Amino acid sequence: MKKLIVTALVLTFIFTLAACSAEKSTVSNGEIDLDLTKLGSTMVYSEVYNMIYEPSKYIGKTVKMQGTFTVAYGDEPDSFYPAVLIADATACCSQGMEFVLKGEPTYPDAYPQRGVEVTVVGVFDTYLENGQLFCHLKNAEIVK
Amino acid sequence: MSELLDKFQLYFQFPFVRYALVVGVLIALCSSLLGVTLVLKRFSFIGDGLSHVAFGAMAVAAVVGLTNDMLLVMPVTIICAVLLLKTGQNAKIKGDASVAMISVGALAIGYLLMNLFPTSSNISADVCATLFGSTSILTLTQFEVWLSVALSAVVVIIFILFYNRIFAVTFDENFANSTGIKANAYNLLIAAVIAVVIVLAMNLVGSLLISALIIFPALSAMCVFKNFKAVTICSVCISIFCATAGILFSIIVSTPVGPTIVVADIAMFAVFRVIGAINSKRNKI
Known part of the structure; x- marks a missing residue:
């Protein structure tokens, strides 16, 4: 039994090394580097969490994602932050990914209504505001 | 099928996804090794109690602002595990009562602290993620994976080295004491290992469902097998x-990861229960 368990441990160690070796995750689709619309909701939630947790790995990638459209308002009178909201399977947690549309679109004319399901394509980037790091999809397009 | x-x-x-599978398999391995011992010692519910302690400690770590909450969660859970297994032999407060006390006490204190000193804008999501696991197993970092591998290796090595004494x-x-085995020392060792497994398992199924991970595989195996080694x-x-x-x-x-694993354990228990019933009928004939 001891030999069996030791062998299992060694195999687990090798399996872990293999699992941790390849860091790259690419679900490419033509010009899109990361197509999250191909994934289930649990996978999407986890990947968006990773994008926000380790943004440096995703900067410059073209991302396509689907979720509920929402808008957050800032302290300034005209500041607004449109975002795609993704809920997890337990429906208690959600991640929002802010996006900035191409050109200079006006709000609310160029945007859908809150709560509407949207598909957005944009380039992942980070920016600093009030000393805090935020993530967004720049040059974004609402494709659906 | 190809799809x-x-x-x-x-x-x-x-x-x-690969991290989740590695850590999931390791936690399942460790929890089931200990599950047999805990069920036989009538401490099935200790997993639940200790996981609530870990939840309370996590809340304190968040309020204090510890970046690595393991530094607080692990020692607090180990201390409570030792206390619980010790007071299990105390006549004044019986084992089940002390587990219940610590369980609800830590859960209440943890939730109270999270509400009084919120560290994020979405408290209900934080609580939900800690209690039900949510997708925490799918959001592990490489460091957490290696930490799980190291701690799991320690648990398995301890189990192999002290298998006969734990048995x-x-x-x-009393028999163990009379044969020269220091039962109290091994109870402490078991308590410490339980605490490690529970803190690890919180990532997999959340604190409310940990007991399932400990109890169901052991009970399923006991339906069919009758000796300690085979059951383990x-x-x-x-x-x-x-x-x-x-x-x-x-x-x-x-679907949510934690509850899905627990449902798989329940289904397996049902299957083994039926196999056990068929076997016992055959033996009677």
């Missing part, structure tokens, strides 16, 4: 199978 395989191929490109202490502490090996196999199946099913069908 499903394509989906698996696609999902396995993501490191977090003796599990069945009859069968329990490990059941636990690993259910954890792997649960994780894969949840990412494919987009």
Whole structure:
């Protein structure tokens, strides 16, 4: 039994090394580097969490994602932050990914209504505001 | 079928899916090894109590602002595990009462602290993620994976080295004492290992469902096998199978990971119960 368990441990160690070796995750689709619309909701939630947790790995990638459209308002009178909201399977947690549309679109004319399901394509980037790091999809397009 | 395989191929490109499987298998292995001992010692519910302690400690770590909450969660859970197993032999407060006291006490204090000193804008999501696991197993970092591998290796090595003594202490502490085995010392060791497993398992199924991971594989194996070694090996196999199946099913069908694993354990228990009933009928004939 001891030999069996030791062998299992060694195999687990090798399996872990293999699992941790390849860091790259690419679900490419033509010009899109990361197509999250191909994934289930649990996978999407986890990947968006990773994008926000380790943004440096995703900067410059073209991302396509689907979720509920929402808008957050800032302290300034005209500041607004449109975002795609993704809920997890337990429906208690959600991640929002802010996006900035191409050109200079006006709000609310160029945007859908809150709560509407949207598909957005944009380039992942980070920016600093009030000393805090935020993530967004720049040059974004609402494709659906 | 090929569509499903394509989906698996696609999902396995993501490191977090591979991390989840590695950590899931390791936690299932450790929890099932200890599950047999805990069920036989009538401490099935200790997992629940200690996981609530870990939840309370996590809340304190968040309020204090510790970046690595393991530094607080692990020692607090180990101390409570030792206290619980010690007071189990105390006549004034029986084992089940002390587990219940610590369980609800820590849960209440943890939730109260999270509300009084919120560290994020969405408290209910934080609480939900800690209690039900949510997708925490799918959001592990590489450091957390290696930490789980190291701690799991320690648990398995301790179990292998002290297998005979753990066996003796599990069945009859008085007999173990009379044969020169220091039962109290091994109870402390078991308590410390339980705490480590519970803190690890919180990532997999959340604190409310940890007991299922400890109890179901052991009980399922006990339905069919009657000796300690066979029950332990069968329990490990059941636990690993259910954890792997649960994780894969949840990412494919987009169900919550923790509850899916527990449902797989329940289904396996039902299957083993039926096999056990058929076997006992055959033996009577």
